[in-house]
Amino acid sequence: MKKTVIAAIIAVLLLAFVPLFALKDAEFGGSDDAGSQVVEEVDSSYEPWAAPILEKILGGELPGEVESLLFCVQTGIGVGIIAFVMGRFVERKKWMKE
């Protein structure tokens, strides 16, 4: 059980990071830009008619650092909830009889 979980976690890490080292000159660029490139290819006359709401308020693109901050906030909220709930479950199991 424990070994399986550890093996699974290692597999996940490998899957996530091997491409990074295998493809040294790839850009790993932002994902949204690429979709817009294809749109230009297949529908050249199309103009996007709305911009993200935060960019409108800021009058420009969100700074990269701030964007990563917000992504971290999202991850943090999620991890916090999962850790809290899992922690409760784990502790509770000690008090349960089964």
Add this chain to the structure above:
Amino acid sequence: MSKKQKQIIALAGVFALTFGIVPKVNAMHVMEGYLPGGFCIAWGALCLPFLAAGFLSIKKTLNEHRNLITLLAMSGAFVFVISSLKIPSVTGSCSHMTGTGLGAILFGPSAVSILGLIVLLFQAILLAHGGLTTIGANTFSMAIAGPFVSYGIYVLCKKMNINKKAGVFLAAALGDLFTYCVTACQMALAHNADTTFGAALGKFLVVFAPTQVPLAIIEGILTVIIVMGLETYAKPELRAIGYIKEAK
């Protein structure tokens, strides 16, 4: 059981690594402003019945078992975490997972539509990722189509008596992959002025699908890990939800 799991993981790893290393860019959600107005409204309208069903289903579940709110919060949090992690893929660009498989397996597909909508709103407003005008289309692909496929595969695997964890893995991974196929369809439906629908669909699929394959596998593995953890520590909740059958 654990031997089988190891085999699955090893197979998945080999599959992903040998999938072909082709530098190419990709996309995930439909970008803000990239769907014509009519499509935005149509996809949004299509989502409404699912969202209503999801709201009712969550309400019903919570009315019956108040303590399941912890598990629900956890499924939502799982979507939050998973969809915020941008992971480099074999195609040389980054993409992220959906994380909706877990909720779909535990709470049924319609309940996930609400969880997915929350995440999409967060990303559209704060992260300029996806968008408010395309929220209907994105909700449909990530929070409705994907979870329904996940749930369908999970139920099918259960019926065919396939190992439960293998079922969970397949459900989460294929649901994730399907989300991106639906996104490709949505884009191709709206943008095929210069070519045919089929050609556009092919182009979008090439952009979306290969990047997503290894990520779908990662999502499958992560979902299995979480499910294993829950099976160990949250038996009462899983029983209440019908994931573990009473007589066993």
